[in-house]
Amino acid sequence: MRAFVRNGGNILPVAALLVLALLAPRSQAEGLRPGLVSSDPLWTDRPVRIDPRKQAFERIEGEQKVGRFILRPTNRVQTFDSASFRDAGHLYVLSDVVAADPRQLCRRDGGSPVACGQQARLFLRRLIMNRALRCLEDFRLGTVVFVTCAIGEVDLAETIVSKGAGWAARPRLAARQQEAIASKAGLWIDAGCRAEGRCKARRR
Template identity: 30%
Template sequence: MSIRLRTRLVPFILLICAAMPASGQESDSPIWTTQPTHIDRSKQTYERLPAKVAVRDTRIWIVVPERIRVLDSRSFSVGDTTYELAHIRPVKAKRLCQAVEGGRWNCGRMASIFLGNLVRGKRLLCDVTQQSKRVALANCVIGTRDVAAAIVAQGYGKAENDPTLLSTQADAQKLGAKGLWRNPTCTLDFDRC
């Protein structure tokens, strides 16, 4: 017998030997029953764990086409339907902002371009509330990236009524390197800076 075959047979032989009763203790009673048996659960004393509740994601996939019209830093339209991100105060598309250096810059256009680049041609997973031709989107993600948090972090929108977004906004304002957060007066008065 070859060494290979012997090494393969050893675990099998050990398994058979372990299953055989020791001499003098032989028993013909089966380990399990072969007949249908009724089990009365009320007489069992086993610990029962509650059933695992699977959390179901109720968000809906929205596929944003390549051709969209961006209205401001939180809303865009596809055909005659307008999609609006919740919990963000937008930067209007035609708004001019005061730069920290003293000049003016087209912050509204930059904010609109950022939103367009963020969602155009992507699949968004969102909580959706529809009212005729207006669709409110909340808790939107693209992959693992939160859409509203990305807009607020870039300084192209102000967080409203959402603790997570307010935290993201505070962090972005401390850094002060992007969008409207570059100008310290925008942190005090978002609409007039």
């Protein structure tokens, strides 16, 4: 059974209207570049060499690393633990150090407690305050900048690990960590930390 519509006394089959509706988009798409509207395929089933000069897509520049730079933390510098600090509104983390929790408690061999985490945080603050740091940006995670820094020719991470204010995050500092453990420096005053090669959470 065919369906009809009445228009000013003239009867047109609905099928004719459907044909007109289908032809309109095709005529509008003529002359367009290949894409979702035109009839040309957007994807191919075989590798196609792309000429970048003929691509009209907007290109977004990736974030560039800063490279080497100088930091001059003042006596207002904020240190959050033994490996991270904020200076001039930027948060920096030393890449090669695993920081001690600033709330970490250690115990001497005799059992007396030591606020070793807080001591480690203060060690970093005294180390960098009012000094010129030569830093190299390693990478970024959001607003956090991971860096390798030195004061003169002295590597900051190496100093922290050697003094037992943190432990090595990379193999290059493993020997320094072993020396600090052997001398019971800083965090390594705690027998549990020495046994594990790091300090398990024991907080105030």
